[in-house]
Structure formats: C-alpha cells, structure tokens
Amino acid sequence: MVDILIIAGIVAVGAALIIVAVRQMNQSQAISKRLDQYTDVSLSLEELELQQPFRERVLIPMFRALLNTLGRFGLKQNQERLRMNLQLAGNPGNISPTMFIGLRMTLAIALMILVMFLVIGRMPFMQALMGMLIAAAIGYILPGIWLDRKIKERKKNILKALPDALDLLCISVEAGLAFDLALQRVAQKWDNELSREFQRVLQDIRLGRTRREALRDLSARTGVDDVQTFVSAVIQADQLGVSMSKILRIQSDQLRVRRRQRAEEAAQKAPVKMLIPMVFLIFPALFVVILGPAVPRIMSALGAMGG
Template sequence: MSPNTSSFAVLAIAVILLLMLIGFIYIWIFIAKKSNLHRALNMRRKKQKQKRSRSSRFMDPLLKAAKYARPTAGKYTFFTNKSQEERLLVIAGSPFGLTHDLFHSLRFVLGLGLLMYSVIYVLLGLPFGLIGMLFLPMLGYFGPLVWLNLKAKERQELISAAMPDFLDTVSVTLSAGVGIDQALHQVTKQFDGPLIEEIEQFNREVDLGVPRKTAYMNLLARNKSKELEMLVNSLIQGQTLGVPVSTTFRLQAEDLRAMRGFKAKEKAAKASPQITLITTFFVAPAVFVLIIGLLFLNVVYNPGAFGLDILFD
C-alpha cells in the first residue's frame, strides 16, 4: 500500500468522523433543548432536596484552583469584557457563586491547564499534537464564555416557562383579598426555580425599603425574559393608572398561555427543517465520503474486478 493511499485513507476516515460528529452534536443539542422545554413545562411544585450533582463535583476542584490563581489571573485580562461578563453572570444567576474575578480566573486556569496538557501531548509524540496545542488552550479560555451564555439562556427559558402558573396562583391569591406583598411571599413558598429566586430577591428589596418601582427596574435589569418584562411593565403602568393588580396578573397569565402555545407550534414547525438541514449537510456527506472511499480502496486493492489491471501494473 503506497504512502499516498494510506494518507488518503486516513484523511477520508478523519473527514467522515468529523462530519458525523458535528451532525450528532447538533442532533444532541436539539434533543437536549426539547428535553429542557418539557422539563420546564412540567415543573413540580414540591421542592426537591438538593443533591450534589456531577457538575458540582467537577466544578469544586476547578473553583478551588481558580481562587488560588485569582491574583495571577487578574494580571492577564486579554480578550475580556468585564461589563458584558458581569451582565451574563447576573442573567445566569451567578452559577456556583461565580463573581467576575472568579470567572475570569476560572478561564485562566482552564486555558493554562489545557496548554500544559497539549505541550505534554506533543512531547510524547502523539498524533495531532500541534493542532491540539493550538485549539485546546483556546477551548479552555473561551469555552467558559459559551457555557455561561448557555446557562443564562437556559435560566431565562425556565423563568418564561414558569410564568403562566405563577401568575395564575398570584391572581387567585389576590382575588381572596390578600395584598400584593403578602401574595408574593405566600406564592414563593409553593414554587421553586429561577423565577421564585428573582421574586424572593424582589421581596427582600421591598422589605428593606427600596421603592417598588426601583425594585421592579432592578428585577428587569437582572433578567432578559420577555414574559417577565411584560409583567413588570404592566405592573408599573397599573400602579401609575390605578388598575387593580389582580386584573393585571390575570390578563398577563391569559396572554402568556396563548403566547406559549404559539411558540410551541412554531418550534414544532421548525424541528423538521432543522433535522433535514443537519442530515443534508453533515450526515449525508459523511456517508457519501465513506462510499467513495471504500470504492477507491476497492479499486486500489482489486483493480481486476474493474478491468483496470493495466493502470496498476
């Protein structure tokens, strides 16, 4: 077998695996989003006992290393946008108690750690070492930004999904003659999730004497959920115009349920084209390259079957 043929076979296999990997990653992301949506729509009211997840066990040593390296990491702030990252941390609910300094230190630790790993990989003479040295440090440094964006998006989706049930419960409580502050305090004891965390923060601010309108604006500043923004704007307008709060909550719940139905239909309509697109541009080319590669190898090793003996003499 000639060196050119071996190189072609290795390259073909690498291309096939890469295309199929990309295709399966996109399909997995789609399935994960669908699963998250169903989980959000079926949120249970009973508070579950918090269990130490695998992600927590994975993050604990990284956070310890990040705290240790924080003074050093603070000296190297390239490719960082402090205001944007702080905003993302707030929207994501500060996962694992991350502050901006700690988050930047975490990026620094991951980037440096993967750089050291790639250097050892190259020194051992393993394949694709130079490519790993180029991409692994970038993955370690910029990967946490992608993760933080996904966490922020997921949290806002959970808030939006919990809004209709929350509004219905508050509306019923208000109809019983309970004040808005007492109703919010009671409802937070019955629900769980990111939305309740934000409402509890709002309640704490009001209890500490922060003006209600200021607390509303702070609630908007911490979130990007369109549904929550609609509710807060309606409450501010209702407070100005004297509209009963119970009416505002009831109308908002009806509007959000209708909007959620439209969004579900829209996502269902987009699902089939997305799968078709992934299959067309990733899975199908991988299969095509596989067939062509096998045909080429068959011609090389068995030219007589195709009447091509003269070309390989």
C-alpha cells in the first residue's frame, strides 16, 4: 500500500512539473511573439524568400522566364508601339514587350496543340491543319484584344475619377495648400488609376524631375484628352504665373460640363442600342404569343380549301 502511494505521489509530482513547464513555455512564446510585433527582427534574404508562397517563389518566375525566352524568337516589329500600349494599360503584371510577345506565342502554341489532339485522326489532314492554323491565329490575337480592353477600361476609370479629383484639388489649393501638397492629398484620398498616377507624379518630382516633365509624362501614360487639357493648363499657369486656383476652378467646371454632355450622349444612344435586342429577341416572342393560337386555325382553313 505504501509503495502504491509513493508511486502515485511521484506520478502526480511529475505531471505537475510537466504542466508547469508547458505553461511556462507557452508564456515565453506569447511574450516573444508580442516582442516581435514591436521590434525589428533581422532576417536573412533566404529566410525572407522562404516566407513567400510557392507560387511567387517558383511558378511565377518560371512562367516569366518562359515568356521572355519565347518572346526573343517572336516578331520584333512595333516594339515601341507595344511598349506604349502596355503603358496605357497600366503595365498589368509588369509585362515587358518581350514577355507580351512570348505570351502571344505561348497561347498560340497551346491552342494549336489542343486542337491537334482533338482533330488528329478524326478529320482529313488538310482540314486538321487548317483548324490548327486557325487556333494558332486566335491564340496570337487574343492577348491583343485583352490589352485593348485593358486600355479602354483604364481610360474610362481615369475619365470617371478626374472631375471629382479636380474638385478636391481646387478646394485644397483654395484653402492654402501648395499644388504638390494638394496633389498628394488627392492621391491619398482614393485608390484608383488616377490616384496612382498622381502618386507617380509626386515620386518623379521627389526624384529630381521638374513638375513640367512629370506632368507631361502623366499625360503620355494616360492617353486621355481631358488629362492632357488639364496638364497643359497647369503647365501654362506655372509658366505665366497665373493663379493656380482659378485655373483649377475653370478646369473643374469644364470637366463637369463635359461629364454632363457625355451622360446626355449616352442617353441619346440608348434607344438605338435597345433596338437590336427588341427586334431579334422581344418581337419574335411577342409574335409567337400573339399569333401562335391562330396558326392551327389558319393551317386547318388552308387544308380545307385545298381539299
């Protein structure tokens, strides 16, 4: 009996020591985590790289290297125009012109191989070859269509955000802020294509470029007529010493009028755009509902007349 009590006591003491040790470890880990939040932990480049997900560490670099490799074997024409189009689209995914050409070739080859597996042995050779060539052409054209859509969407977003941004810019300048500080306030207010372009203008100015050069680059990167008008007015006001608040107020009023005119133009185009679905979709359904019950009677009457 005494031996059993001694063993039970030893087990209880051991369990208590284990529980105390685990609690102390948890407390030390919690304290270290709290300290890590308020102190800078120096990590090596390898540790920082390993913290990134597998997709960013391996898959994306491999895909970009593949695009660069294929892009070197593609067509080298209109590189400058392609670079300008990528810039107008906002450089989606930081794609270079070589990578974009590689993307076209990759998609063309992938679609051609897919069609080859689908049609080989099921169609004559010439028809299968024609289908493969058509698939390759479609794969080469699709990235260009995607890029054009990105350019139009970005211009539309910039055009939509410009009047409100100019209103805030005008109010900030009239309140006593300098133009650069007012531009910074507008850039911090929203998170859209226009605000990111304003932030880039401010970064160019901080890096030593003049305001005129930074604004002209803004006009070239956006490709929007209203932005070009705004940039020209600001540059002229800066050169001639005209009050910046008056120029911004005039630009804001003009953009507001243009936005109203664009809305009225879109409203005028709506009936014309509605005509096609009405003729080909709504009217046939109405004819079926209205004339459907009369069709059997007409057929029976024609049959009786023929008999």
